[in-house]
Amino acid sequence: MRASLLQIDVDPGESVEKRRARVAGLVREEAGSDLVVLPELWTVGAFSEDLWQETAEPLDGPTAAAVSEAARDAGVWLHAGSIVERDGADLYNTSLLFSPDGVLRASYRKIHRFGFDRGEAVAMSGGDRIVIAPLSVPAPAGEAGAGEAPAEGEASAEGGASPVLGLATCYDLRFPEQFRLLVDAGAGMMVVPAGWPARRRGHWTLLARARAVESQAYVLACCTAGTHAGIEQAGHSMVVDPWGEVLAEAGAGEQVLRADIDPSLVARTRADFPVLRDRVLGLPAPRPS
Ligand SMILES: O=C(O)CCC(=O)C(=O)O
Numbered sequence: 547m548r549a550s551l552l553q554i555d556v557d558p559g560e561s562v563e564k565r566r567a568r569v570a571g572l573v574r575e576e577a578g579s580d581l582v583v584l585p586e587l588w589t590v591g592a593f594s595e596d597l598w599q600e601t602a603e604p605l606d607g608p609t610a611a612a613v614s615e616a617a618r619d620a621g622v623w624l625h626a627g628s629i630v631e632r633d634g635a636d637l638y639n640t641s642l643l644f645s646p647d648g649v650l651r652a653s654y655r656k657i658h659r660f661g662f663d664r665g666e667a668v669a670m671s672g673g674d675r676i677v678i679a680p681l682s683v684p685a686p687a688g689e690a691g692a693g694e695a696p697a698e699g700e701a702s703a704e705g706g707a708s709p710v711l712g713l714a715t716c717y718d719l720r721f722p723e724q725f726r727l728l729v730d731a732g733a734g735m736m737v738v739p740a741g742w743p744a745r746r747r748g749h750w751t752l753l754a755r756a757r758a759v760e761s762q763a764y765v766l767a768c769c770t771a772g773t774h775a776g777i778e779q780a781g782h783s784m785v786v787d788p789w790g791e792v793l794a795e796a797g798a799g800e801q802v803l804r805a806d807i808d809p810s811l812v813a814r815t816r817a818d819f820p821v822l823r824d825r826v827l828g829l830p831a832p833r834p835s
Pocket residue numbers: 592659660715716717718720741742743746749
């Protein structure tokens with residue numbers, strides 16, 4: 547299957563409305579891809595907290611409307627990055643996943659809020675549940691044949707695939723326990739939209755690979771580019787395979803990053819090098835010495 551990561555420049559000189567329309571156009575240009583991924587808070591910026599209240603929207607707000615239409619026009623699965631979601635008095639950093647018919651199939655509220663005692667950590671509420679979402683990707687033209695439904699995460703008898711996505715957002719990448727829960731829930735392809743600062747780019751690329759190796763899963767890590775609210779963004783979106791190999795890596799600026807992915811590699815890696823099987827769970831706490 548083909549994945550396209552859209553590393554969007556969140557330029558403060560471009561209005562939210564203009565960027566929404568521009569990005570919807572970029573999604574349409576990815577017709578032929580199977581999964582398109584957008585970064586975290588690409589409409590307003592992951593550090594533009596002064597804009598969050600006025601631009602917050604419900605799950606069926608203007609951003610969802612624009613990108614679901616684009617997903618339908620392009621016929622792609624779309625992980626639309628995240629929006630500032632308003633739910634009553636609360637704001638959440640919420641990711642949205644649309645199927646190729648434009649229907650919202652999953653949403654995920656970022657669990658770990660960044661900023662310590664500032665920014666997102668105080669302005670937003672945190673999610674309280676992990677989210678996985680199965681995808682079904684058709685076989686490329688000419689490879690279709692009669693067959694059974696595919697096992698999760700594996701190639702189907704029709705030549706299609708049904709990877710299970712595990713959803714996480716930016717700062718979540720620092721918390722391996724969340725990824726272990728996603729693995730246990732059946733995920734084999736972690737999708738991580740981000741607005742990660744350039745100052746810690748080394749952590750971003752290292753942690754994306756670490757989560758792939760320890761989860762024996764694909765990691766699709768899609769960051770923003772440019773500078774907003776005075777914070778230069780890391781860019782360097784990556785597609786990492788279950789062995790930790792970087793299949794594709796973007797530069798620092800706005801870019802469309804494409805990679806061909808074989809979802810069946812997840813099951814094969816886990817069978818050939820079955821490290822997840824050797825986990826020792828439920829160890830007692832250390833005794834005081
Ligand atoms: O963990 C980091 O260094 C960056 C996290 C971040 O920028 C975010 O979650 O928005």
